[in-house]
Amino acid sequence: MTLSPTAASSQPLLDVRGLSVRFGALRAVDDVSMQVVRGGITSLIGPNGAGKSTLFNLISGALRPTAGTVLFDGVDVTGWSPHKLLRAGLARSFQITNLFVDLTVRENLRLAAQVLESGWLALRPLAASHLALARADELLEEFALQARANDLAGALSHGEQRRLEIAVALACRPRLLLLDEPTQGMSHADTADTAALIKRLAGGVSIVLVEHDVGLVMDVSDHVVVLTQGRKLAEGPPRTVRADPRVQAAYFGEAATTPTAEATHA
Numbered sequence: 229m230t231l232s233p234t235a236a237s238s239q240p241l242l243d244v245r246g247l248s249v250r251f252g253a254l255r256a257v258d259d260v261s262m263q264v265v266r267g268g269i270t271s272l273i274g275p276n277g278a279g280k281s282t283l284f285n286l287i288s289g290a291l292r293p294t295a296g297t298v299l300f301d302g303v304d305v306t307g308w309s310p311h312k313l314l315r316a317g318l319a320r321s322f323q324i325t326n327l328f329v330d331l332t333v334r335e336n337l338r339l340a341a342q343v344l345e346s347g348w349l350a351l352r353p354l355a356a357s358h359l360a361l362a363r364a365d366e367l368l369e370e371f372a373l374q375a376r377a378n379d380l381a382g383a384l385s386h387g388e389q390r391r392l393e394i395a396v397a398l399a400c401r402p403r404l405l406l407l408d409e410p411t412q413g414m415s416h417a418d419t420a421d422t423a424a425l426i427k428r429l430a431g432g433v434s435i436v437l438v439e440h441d442v443g444l445v446m447d448v449s450d451h452v453v454v455l456t457q458g459r460k461l462a463e464g465p466p467r468t469v470r471a472d473p474r475v476q477a478a479y480f481g482e483a484a485t486t487p488t489a490e491a492t493h494a
């Protein structure tokens with residue numbers, strides 16, 4: 229499927245308008261609007277339970293909103309299935325890895341890349357899927373996973389699995405990539421590598437990042453959106469958001485005023 233390129237390139241790639249969802253009485257996401265421009269990294273931060281993953285679920289089609297719209301490249305994609313969104317160029321990675329642990333690393337990438345192939349080609353035997361195989365090999369190289377290509381995904385280290393997860397999400401060459409806590413559970417070294425990887429990827433794909441590591445967010449982001457209790461509290465460039473007293477009070481707390489935190493994140 230191709231989205232009609234009616235929009236000027238100055239139009240936001242993603243335009244979320246008044247998005248809401250309730251779970252019973254809980255307004256998990258409450259009238260949130262945000263825009264993602266083409267290129268660069270937009271991060272979504274907020275305390276536990278703020279609604280970050282739920283907002284990702286609404287944007288990526290895993291949940292249907294009770295109100296609001298999602299425009300992707302000018303097209304109303306509200307309520308589209310994750311698969312349909314993926315084919316349109318919107319992919320996501322998950323907080324908990326979503327790999328086929330009993331398949332090899334290359335197989336995981338090849339299966340993900342098959343979305344690239346349309347119509348009858350996709351029904352051909354897997355071995356004949358040349359495009360997908362070529363894309364898998366490209367990603368193995370790009371993500372420095374060649375040495376692990378024939379190992380089961382379940383045998384990878386946690387850091388390698390998270391890296392593979394991002395590679396899988398990129399297999400179909402999306403225009404927008406939603407990354408849900410890519411450094412969760414990672415060592416300090418793996419986190420630093422992931423920050424560098426995210427920066428590098430942003431040259432080719434627009435990224436929306438949910439991340440608890442505020443230092444990483446302030447380092448890699450072009451734009452930061454802060455959620456609390458399902459609502460948008462603030463947004464702007466990292467420095468501006470960091471300095472916003474409402475954000476400091478609601479999210480950063482005391483740490484934001486300490487010299488160490490300022491030196492690290494400002």
Ligand SMILES: Nc1ncnc2c1ncn2[C@@H]1O[C@H](COP(=O)(O)OP(=O)(O)OP(=O)(O)O)[C@@H](O)[C@H]1O
Pocket residue numbers: 251254256274275276277278279280281282283
């Ligand atoms: N399927 C669901 N059913 C009921 N309540 C839910 C459901 N999913 C999320 N919630 C609730 O919605 C609120 C927002 O949760 P969400 O996971 O989006 O927050 P978050 O900002 O991603 O948190 P965290 O940083 O801990 O991952 C929380 O109160 C959570 O308990």
